[in-house]
Amino acid sequence: MNARDLLPGRGDYDLRGPVLRADLLAGLTVGVVALPLALAFGVSSGAGPAAGLVTAVVAGIVAAVFGGSPVQVSGPTGAMAVVLAPIVAAHGASSVALVSVLGGLVVLVAGIARLGRLVGFLPWPVVEGFTLGIACIIFLQQVPAAVGTTAPAGKNPLLAAAGAVGHAVTGGTAAVWTIATVALVAVLMLLLPRLHRGIPASLLAVAVATVVAEVVHAPLPRIGGLPSTLTPTLPSFTLGAVGDLTGAVVAVAALAAIESLLSARVAVTMTRGGPPVGPTRPDRELVGQGLASIASGLFGGMPATGAIARTAVNVRSGARTRLAAVTHALVILAVIYAATALVSRIPLAALAGVLMVTSLRMVPLPTIREVVHASRSSAATFAVTALVTVAADLILAVEIGLLVAAFFALRHLAGAAHARRDPLPGPATPGDEHIAVFGFEGAMFWGASERLLTEIAGTAGDVLVVVLRLSRLHLLDATGARALGEAIEELEARDITVLVKGIRPHHRHLLTATGALGKLRHENHLFTDLDDAVAHARSHVMWATEAARG
Structure with missing residues (x-):
């Protein structure tokens, strides 16, 4: 295969009037949707809201230019936040940038080695169980913030959520304010799309919650200071630190590759029957995601992956080329330079509400029914993968899910002999x-x-x-x-x-x-x-x- 297939080319863009307008409008729409998610995932990972914004901008642009999908939107994601949270708890927030750079290098090498098509070997029940498990973890991680408490660093999300609820029952008025804020955001996010599908429900819900909190002087924790510029800085690098973070780097790289390729595959299915958007190249996608995580880490951001939800919004908004994803990143960049004071006043509980609703939307009930009813083996594989994801570790969940799927496949093969x-x-x-x-x-x-x-x-x-x-x-x-x-x-x-x-x-x-x-x-x-x-x-x-x- 030609090495030029891994590099950007002239055919990546179409600047003709109708296509250009469609890309710019789609990019603006996705940027509005991605802004609160970038802040929320940054907070959820422990790296901070600034890291989320930096990742959305830097990684969003780099992945759009160098990636293999014409309509993929990349940035911080809930799954990556889930992986990063225990890393931050164990090694501190400063380790995220180094993990991002090293994980990006691993993904980049995987792309150069033409390993992009290996994601096709992941069984469907494993993918769906993994997705459900991530959705559950994202929801559970927001429970402490939703009830006005702070979860202990590194504690299992399920145990932390249970402890936070118990503390809130016997706590003071702080839980009342945070629960009310989460409820307001959730109601708005669920009701506004019914009025008009084009309304940026998450952004508007966060804006309303922020205004109400300011008017009534609600005692709610806020996002706080954000960067007003983007300045590259090399992360601290020692051999000892690299050795300590080896497991974390492998987990981040594996998740970045899997989630990005799965998101790109979903984008392909969504574009069928519509205007042609060009082919998706899995190997080039890994190269682009690797470079995106490296660049993000150099600017103090998080590891990046393809974001399924934002990619779906991009496709549904009419995106045709990667210019739409670049535009989405530029919209967030404009916020960093022009509205940091306003964004800093957003209550953390409002972001918790956004993530809770987002996690619920990640659960595809029709698909789950299909998996469960397909066969006993697919139901068992799905359930085991989801449970291990919540109870233990994401990468371990994929490994165990693959083992369970392989066991049932071999049993079926042996029975058919x-x-x-x-x-x-x-x-x-x-x-x-x-x-x-x-x-x-x-x-x-x-x-x-x-x-x-x-x-x-x-x-x-x-x-x-x-x-x-x-x-x-x-x-x-x-x-x-x-x-x-x-x-x-x-x-x-x-x-x-x-x-x-x-x-x-x-x-x-x-x-x-x-x-x-x-x-x-x-x-x-x-x-x-x-x-x-x-x-x-x-x-x-x-x-x-x-x-x-x-």
Whole structure:
């Protein structure tokens, strides 16, 4: 593949009038929607609202220019905030910039190594369980702020939420103010879109909550000071710090790659049936996201990923090229330079309300019903992934989800494997009762070989010849090949001649290397045609019968 596929080109933009207007309008719409989310995710991660804004601007522009999706919008996300929160608790907020740079380097290398298509190997139940788990964590993380308390650093979100609710029940009036603010934001976000779909509900809800809080002088914690400029600064870098953060870097890089590629894939499905927006290149997407996280870290921001919700808004707003995502970042940049004083007065409880509603919207109930009703295995994989995401760790959840999915897939594959006794071809002849033809179908691997070959090796009665048909055997691994050799050896030891028919070319080397074919009584006992194998078996039975009589 050409290396130029990983780099920006002239075809990334279309400056013709209608397309240009559509991109600018979509970018403005997404910028308005992204502003409160950038602030909220920055606060939720522990890095601070300024880090959220910086990420939305710097990473948003870099990912739009260098990424592989024409309509993807990147920036801080809830999933990344979930991963960063324990990192901040363990290593401090200053570690976020270094993690962002190092994680970005890992994602960049993955893109250069052409690993973008690996996300296609993630099973659907794992992806949906992961998404549900993230939505639950985002909601739980906002409960302390919603009831006027502060969660202990590094505590499990579920336990922290339960403790915050218990504290609020016995607490003072602070919980009343924060709960009222969250309720106001939630009601506005849910009702305003019903009046008109074009209303920026989250931004307007935060604005109303801020105005009310200022008018009544509500005793609510506010966002506080924000940067008025963007200045690149190298994060503190020591070998010891890198060693301590290795696990965090791997987790951040894995999440950034997975979420970005999944978001880009969702964008492709949303653009079908509409105006053409150009192809999505997974490898280039990883390159762009890696560069975006590196740039974000150099400006004091967070690791970036493709944002599914903002990408969806971008597509629905008519975006055609990556200019829309660039415009969205410039809108947020204008806020940093022109409205920092106003933004600093936003109550943290208002952002908690935005994230709570956002987390609820992340839960696709129809999709969950489809997963649960698809099969017991998909329901179990979905449930395990979601539970581990909430109870333990996001990356661990994906790993366990993959293991559970693989277990069910292998069990299904093993169950679909068969070794059936087939009738002999042609008219019956005397002595056919001494011949057994077994046809293998499906797979003979470590999960199924013992069951299949037990049936073959257990051949009883007065069988003198066994014909093994392997032409319909699609999968064979080393364990299966070795087990087949052991079955041949056992049958030959019982003076039962074994004939093998229809070995596939790509299986022959494995059967030879494991010594399975060497267990045959004679090298001429390999056949490509069943009629020839049965003819040989009949002649052998005839010879053996005559020898027994003589």
